[in-house]
Amino acid sequence: MSRYKILPKLPVPALSDTLDRFLTAMKPLTTQTQHSQLIKSTNSFSKREGVYLQNRLLTFAEETDNWASRVWVDTRYLSNRDSLLFTNGKTTLKTRLKWSTHKEMLLAISQHLFSMVRLMETIRDERLPQEMIGRVPQSMSQYIRLVGGYRVPKPKIDTQVFSPHSKHIIVMYAGRIYRMPVYNPADGNKSLSVEEMYQLLSQVMSSGSEETQSHAPVSLLTALDRDSWSSAREQLIQDSSINASSLREIETSLFGLCIDECTNGDDNEIPKMQRFGDIRENFKFYNRWFGLGLLTVFTQNGYKTWISDHALLDGVVPYFFDTLPEPGISFDDTKRINSSLNVEQIKWELSQKSLLNLENAEKQMINWYSDYDVCNVDVKSFGRDLIKNYGVYFHGFIQLAIQLAYYKLYNQLTASYQTVSMRSFREGRLEHPITVSEDMKTFVESMTTSSQSDRERWRLMLRATNTYKLLLSETSGGHVFVKHLQALRYLAEKENLSVDLFHNSHFELFIEPKLAISSVFTSVPFLGTIPLTNGHFIGYSSTPNHIILTLTTILSRTSVTSTQLCREIVSSLFEMKDILTSQAHTALEDSKL
Template identity: 25%
Template sequence: MLSLTIQQKWINRKLVNRDTMFLAICLSRSTLAWNNSDECQYIKQSKVPTMHFQPSLPRLPIPKLEDTANRYLNAQRPILNNDQLNTTISYVNKFLSDEGLMLNKALLEENKKNKHTSYITEPWFDMYLKDRKPLPINYNPFLVFTQESSDNNQLVKITNLIVSSLRFMKSLRAGILEPEVYHLNPKKSDTELFRTITNLVPSSLSWYAAYLFKAFPLDMSQYHNLFNSTRLPELGKDRIYQNTSEKHIVVSRRGHFYAFNVLDEAGYIHPPKEIAACLKSILDDNRPINIHSVGVLTASERDFWCRARYHLIDIGNRDVLKKIDSALFMVNLDDDVMQDNKSKLIRNFLHSDAINRWFDKSFSIICTKDGYAGINFEHSWGDGVAVLRYFQDVKKDITEKPWFHPHDIENLKANNSDIHRIEFVLDTKAKGIIAEESKKYKQRTQNLAVDYLIIEGFGKNECKSFNVSPDAIMQLAFQLAFYMQEGHMVPTYESCSTAAFKHGRTETIRPVTLETKAVCSALTDKNSKLSTAEIKNMIVACSKAHSNLTKNAAMGQGFDRHLFALKNLCQRLNKPLPDIFKDKSYEYINHNILSTSTLSSSAVMAGGFGPVVDDGYGIGYMIQDKLLGSIVTSYQDKRSASDYIKNLDEAFKTINKVMLHK
């Protein structure tokens, strides 16, 4: 899912001179007329076609059953007592000698018949789409762009974000967006030579050519669902809907919805000043807040929203809903001012009051009155890799190539003629449903606690000087903070992308190891006789163990997805569930009290998500060269995010003190 940065000074040091560059580019761009040229219409013009590597991507491997069993037991050891562990071991041994063999054989056979995809794709989609919980907090994450220091006028910011998003979309659809590639050694592979050679190699062999450069192309199958896409509520299981023929966006403000075309009939992007004129008209609309905003219903339990939607269709809103569903993307213009209130900012982008949102859209661009901008995205269609690529490319484009400037506002006239007001037909029943759901949503969000932590002077550089993994240190700190708070280890989830494989999604890293447990025990035991040097060596060992887990997960060699697929197959075959899946310990390890995820980027100012279980913590984190940060969420009737943050602060200081020991 996400990483985060919280303050502007976290921006990559390479961007120090950005303001000067930004001003110079603005002046040059202001003299360049918008037209249908490639320079205006496309964000990227890659030598290598976007999907060039897709046909030759390796398939996501299915681990050996014995390896999965061993990894599963290793993850259980630090969180179970001896009696629980012995019971689980007996279930695992039975699974390995009986039902597991049959299920794994069936899974392998099914996988052979579906070489176009991965074994996890369909069950993982179903996992998301069948869940009936509301999307905000439970599933939809958010990301906030780093602020421009030169100008953050709302109209200027959102116009440029829309134009750059369209330029990204057109590049993607034209196949000229540069393929997503992980360069193990960028100096050797992120070069023109690499692009020239791999472009000459047929797509069916292109991955192997990249591999010779120690570069690893990533799956891009999710990218097409970024645009014209939405998640439709249906009874029992939702559906992803897409209509790529539409050329409009939908803009919401004060709970009112508007639509206007941003592409012409030939598919060219409308001039930025025309887009800005439409936005100005919306910003000038002085209608009061719509207390019966249908957007609130997208924050509801999914079956409830489905039934409410059926009612809306029955009373004459089919075309209105279709207009929203088929939009290229959603834009939310907020009247709120964030200033320096980070908690308010986090809440606004994570959940808000839902009046000015439509959480079903693949993503929504949100922009506040004072120019804080970011996205809230629906998670079923894809993962953080696709979203972050879009996010970073758009950020770079609005920084280096803004097409609309503050001085352009002077002679701008509002354009009402090209805007379609989306007016819902609402009867007494519909208004009552919206009012009731608004109350429920307010109660739910008021129960959510949000806090954050910034640790300066201790970051990636220092961790590397200690010869430890920065991510391992973060994960150790999360464990130590909880251990300080409650005195034991709990199931923990860390997201790891498997995008190196065709249709890969994610695998789970299980950061709770015997090594982390030993460190937590040593650092909290006042009677411990271990020296600081010994504990430091234990932290290094902890880092090595975590790095091995991360490597395995990235290569599709975790255990969570394999067991998930086997259980799913068993249910589809209507077979009795093996004891391993009925074991309380299996249920326990999947009840992730600590759910953690990172997407480190200098383009991201803040990002996070809600707890995945009622009594857990949602932890979005970032790792910068000289800074570490976390956003933590919890339900305050179960856990205290603020208490956890205090312990996390102490955990970082404790670990740093140990690592500084000579």
């Protein structure tokens, strides 16, 4: 992390460049009349409020390490009032761990915890190896926020607190929460061994299997919208000093561990269960505490999941966890264990108001679970190598297929973004450039009419994917057009300055697109994602020989299910692949003549 200070600060784009990019992105999504009106609005803005806000942003950029990341965290995450069920980051791994007995499961989890604690120490002490892309160092600042990071619910906008030197974690099992030490105060605060962690996890499992009258799944409250959880949290504190102490133990923990009952289900149901937690008896045994920087989830039938708070870290979560070794199952049965180490169950004293809040949270979760729609598919017929071998930019190929599928279902294109890492800049996170283009529109329309030949469609495909590639390259170089407009609106709101452009429906579409697309480079064959509030979230990863897609949607807010869109994307991928292979071969033969 020592190279962090030498990273350049993210530049502020010229106002004219950003407004040009906005108009370019909106052109394929608007009629000629609408686009003419947008041109007038942007010209007016550039000559009036835009000049003032641009100067304010330049000053703000001088005072911060990364103006875009600061605005992004405040506007996209901390001030977002939706439930963290729909805004938290998540990576789900389908690879099942190998255990056949209860003991082997606890040993595997103990080994994982041991590795986690060691990794947390490495990050906290700034010993994590510097990440590089080529010769360019990448910002490591996000990692440190995961160590003891917590998002506290507050009215209107949340706050973040950090406890990097915490000596305990919280463990959730059967709807109960336990404080588990991971350092031994009697041994100079040395981190616990695998055997000691196994002993403590055994206590949790034994205690959690006992019937008690005091059980209440208080963690359900954390899944409410942020204002409701903020109010419910204040009520808990008013109820009893015991609750205040319990909240303090949770909010200052190093990270969280969840152990769920067996989650049987198909590929579409498993990621829902892993995100929502133990759903037995309508969430009476809930095992999630949203707001923690990191939750590690194990299911008793061998699935492993991580849920991270997006306000703390985004874009690099899969890489972070790929550094962890797979949990082992061997340990020393003869090793003497410190008998003074114990877990403590977190206690609650709930008033009638808090019990009513909990009842409402249970009802809300039942509704949300049925509303959360997931579709996963593994296209095994071809992967990125085939596309690249024909000279087509793979990520652009995926984007075209998604837009083509969307067009077939909605009879129109829509704004979409593709995540781009900005970690080559100080405090860099992600940019989300709007990737739809006139070239993309022309290609999609050619695929839905019989008047175009496959040869012409192939040429249009190449042009559209090259335009897309150029946009991503431009963005990674620091031209963060979306963040720029977000920052200008953020500053206008701070000063109660009303700007007509910011209330335009097309501006809203530019800032909040209907399609969010994220690629993940990971060696694991399963990716779980989170839905947009009003649209579809599409995550994809690839190997040389296959493509993995995961779609999530909130059913009550769209007219198309994840399964419908997923089916059309796969169909579009094969249509485009057939054109690519046939026309590329024809072009090769022509070149030989």
